[in-house]
Amino acid sequence: MLTGIHVLLTYKCTFECDHCFLHCGSHREGTFTLRKLRDLLDEVEKIPTVDTVYFEGGEPFLFYPILLEGLRWVRDAGWHAGTVTNGYWATSMEDAEQWLQPVAKIGIADFSVSDDQFHSTKDADSPGSIASGAALKMGLPCDRICIAAPTVAAPSDSAVEKGQPVTGGGVKFRGRAAEKLTSGLPVRPWQELTTCPYEKLADPERVHVDAYGNVHLCQGISIGNMWSTPLSKLLHDYQAEKHPVAGPLLQGGPAQLARQYGIGPAEGYVDECHLCYMLRKSLLPVFPQYLAPAQVYGM
Numbered sequence: 203m204l205t206g207i208h209v210l211l212t213y214k215c216t217f218e219c220d221h222c223f224l225h226c227g228s229h230r231e232g233t234f235t236l237r238k239l240r241d242l243l244d245e246v247e248k249i250p251t252v253d254t255v256y257f258e259g260g261e262p263f264l265f266y267p268i269l270l271e272g273l274r275w276v277r278d279a280g281w282h283a284g285t286v287t288n289g290y291w292a293t294s295m296e297d298a299e300q301w302l303q304p305v306a307k308i309g310i311a312d313f314s315v316s317d318d319q320f321h322s323t324k325d326a327d328s329p330g331s332i333a334s335g336a337a338l339k340m341g342l343p344c345d346r347i348c349i350a351a352p353t354v355a356a357p358s359d360s361a362v363e364k365g366q367p368v369t370g371g372g373v374k375f376r377g378r379a380a381e382k383l384t385s386g387l388p389v390r391p392w393q394e395l396t397t398c399p400y401e402k403l404a405d406p407e408r409v410h411v412d413a414y415g416n417v418h419l420c421q422g423i424s425i426g427n428m429w430s431t432p433l434s435k436l437l438h439d440y441q442a443e444k445h446p447v448a449g450p451l452l453q454g455g456p457a458q459l460a461r462q463y464g465i466g467p468a469e470g471y472v473d474e475c476h477l478c479y480m481l482r483k484s485l486l487p488v489f490p491q492y493l494a495p496a497q498v499y500g501m
């Protein structure tokens with residue numbers, strides 16, 4: 203049952219992190235206007251199961267007045283509002299509190315801060331640390347997201363039994379991460395990658411939506427375009443088994459996606475998402491409306 207709408211407020215970001223799912227960066231286009239945001243939330247009103255609208259990106263604080271207005275509308279509609287930031291704006295505790303006062307006044311259900319080595323090496327003095335410190339001081343419900351570079355961990359007993367390497371760090375190998383962070387990691391034969399481990403493709407609990415209108419099941423797998431077909435109708439009509447990408451993934455994971463479209467991956471892959479992303483990238487010219495936007499694939 204769909205309960206969450208995740209608004210990709212912008213693909214612009216102050217960073218170009220190696221682990222970014224979406225190939226975000228300072229040069230990226232695709233930012234919601236107030237008008238588009240209002241049109242989206244009008245549609246969300248028609249989906250009675252939704253209780254949360256979350257603003258992310260890219261870096262949503264780059265479009266601060268639009269973010270604040272969006273958070274206000276979501277709160278006024280009676281949904282839980284949330285947002286995530288890398289805290290680039292937190293240059294001191296006093297300044298961070300100034301930035302966060304309007305957010306605290308709105309009253310949101312979740313405020314998350316990305317604070318790890320991908321974003322800053324200043325540890326306790328990192329912008330993320332200052333932002334989360336200020337948020338906690340002001341009583342905002344704050345989480346820190348800390349992702350480490352992938353490492354090969356000592357295999358657990360059960361992994362040894364299965365002969366599987368174990369890769370740690372919390373990175374999901376999609377988007378830029380699949381291209382930048384997989385080199386040198388242990389791989390598995392593609393035929394073994396027979397499930398989608400992270401997304402409920404048959405009955406999604408959340409979707410991501412972007413300013414181009416794409417409604418993502420997983421980053422870069424679109425159900426359709428909500429500016430052409432209303433979001434409520436797209437979601438109502440969605441049947442995973444008929445979707446040209448989600449269907450095979452549901453049937454037999456990325457390995458089935460490869461078989462169905464006659465793609466013979468030659469090498470092993472770090473995990474399901476790594477294979478899935480690389481296959482999807484090669485299928486871009488075949489399904490441009492379902493594998494969108496192309497910039498999520500680094501185009």
Ligand code: SF4
Pocket residue numbers: 376397398399400401420421423451456474475476478479
């Ligand atoms: S296997 Fe594919 S669809 Fe599933 S979570 Fe990984 S990248 Fe997303």
